[in-house]
Amino acid sequence: MTLLDRIAVPVPIIQAPMAGTSTPEMAAAVSNAGALGSIAVGATDAAGARAMIDAVRARTDRAFNVNLFVHAPPRREPARERAWVDALAPLFAEQGAIPPAELREIYTSFAEDDAMLRLLIDQAPPVVSFHFGLPSADRIAALKAVGCLLLATATSLAEAEEVRKAGIDAVVAQGWEAGGHRGMFDPDARDDRLGTVALTRLLVAKSGLPVIAAGGIMDGASVRAMLDLGAVAAQLGTAFIACPESSADQWHRAALASEAADHTVMTRAISGRPARCLANRFTAWGEANEGAAPDYPVAYDAGKALNAAAKARGDGGYGAQWAGQGAPLARSMPAADLVARLAAEAGFDR
Ligand SMILES: Cc1cc2nc3c(=O)[nH]c(=O)nc-3n(C[C@H](O)[C@H](O)[C@H](O)COP(=O)(O)O)c2cc1C
Structure with missing residues (x-):
């Protein structure tokens, strides 16, 4: 069997x-x-x-x-977490938001x-x-x-x-x-x-x-x-x-249906663990910065806060828009x- x-x-x-x-x-x-x-x-x-x-x-x-x-439960490193939040602060500022004072182990x-x-x-x-x-x-x-x-x-x-x-x-x-x-x-x-x-x-x-x-x-x-x-x-x-039936948001769906689907990036910047995402402004920022990310899922607390701040302004450029290399072949049905x-x-x- x-x-x-x-x-x-x-x-x-x-x-x-x-x-x-x-x-x-x-x-x-x-x-x-x-x-x-x-x-x-x-x-x-x-x-x-x-x-x-x-x-x-x-x-x-x-x-x-x-x-x-x-x-594995994350290592908690206050100095690293503080530095990560400071590095993200300009991105939050662009959204008229301030980063979280403390990061949490969200999962x-x-x-x-x-x-x-x-x-x-x-x-x-x-x-x-x-x-x-x-x-x-x-x-x-x-x-x-x-x-x-x-x-x-x-x-x-x-x-x-x-x-x-x-x-x-x-x-x-x-x-x-x-x-x-x-x-x-x-x-x-x-x-x-x-x-x-x-x-x-x-x-x-x-x-x-x-x-x-x-x-x-x-x-x-x-x-x-x-x-x-x-x-x-x-x-x-x-x-x-x-x-x-999926709960992907409008930005994730739109990116998947656009030429953005032609480019995916493996990044740690969003969550603290490597994950493949449609190329967006978060993955672009991550290419220079991801080495300093705190452990998963602590980094994800900051990543989700940044995405929420951007989405509140109608900006979907910081989402965890996960997708694989076959993304351009996605079909909607x-x-x-x-x-x-x-x-x-x-x-x-x-
Ligand atoms: C949006 C998204 C979220 C995912 N979340 C999980 C998850 O929660 N648990 C899990 O085991 N795998 C998760 N994966 C990985 C899948 O299990 C699987 O390895 C992957 O989707 C296969 O590659 P493909 O996306 O090219 O089909 C996720 C993948 C995507 C695209």
Whole structure:
């Protein structure tokens, strides 16, 4: 039985969890269309996750994925944080705003979120996925004990080996092309920047796990190519941003539909971790300044405040407009139609 057969998902496509962009409506539409929908709860707490899970379950009886951030808790370095806020101050001033006096750790890692663990044990979602690292063995055992199928992102063979040793069911091979945050466990480690094709093939050959390919996959031809490489499924994020069910704001949508989509940048300046974003004024500023960013998610507190100040003035140039290198191929249509289109292009019988 293949991985997706275990959860009765006939179409080997996963709608990527996208914190701030994917929604329960999107996840349910994708799952009802025969693929696997995902919600991302890394940017909320247990109560927020509970509401999102309820919203998915109200719309579908099919399997869905709940995605968690498992980042190492940030180092708090007051002098570095102060210097970062000072460096951003001119950008805030241009928006008629002042930067926050103190930066906060805006998201709690699942590694230390006991309330989230209790919620997941109680709710037992069919699939749980981890990004940025792995939780402890006891947390993994607790989720497996209630029947969750577990996935984790890897950007290298070494990370995939950790995923296998932890007893995770499948690995998401996230290539350098991918939109959003790079799932590397240690953002300060050397990064070989493996592309989706090389990484997928490497993990199929050597990881000993079912592989889900992610990064730059925008249409059925690319999905098919990943399956030909030995992947059991393809995970697509950017392809779903322009769907009506997404919560991407008007600036993100407009940039994706414009020539701005031709240029993406991997930057740490917005959140403190490498993430691929449509080129905008924040990524341009980051090219000279990102080396001084505090750790994720502390830097993100400043980045979100700057974006909020700019948006209040109608300026979308400082958004976390995450997107992968395939961005110019994005299509705007309901998520269920997109799944049907992808399946038809890939030649799947549904
Ligand atoms: C807007 C956006 C938000 C994302 N947020 C998350 C997230 O919350 N959790 C996660 O595991 N991956 C997240 N990702 C990464 C995806 O899981 C996936 O690796 C990526 O979308 C694949 O590349 P593609 O965007 O080129 O399809 C995000 C990607 C995008 C584009």
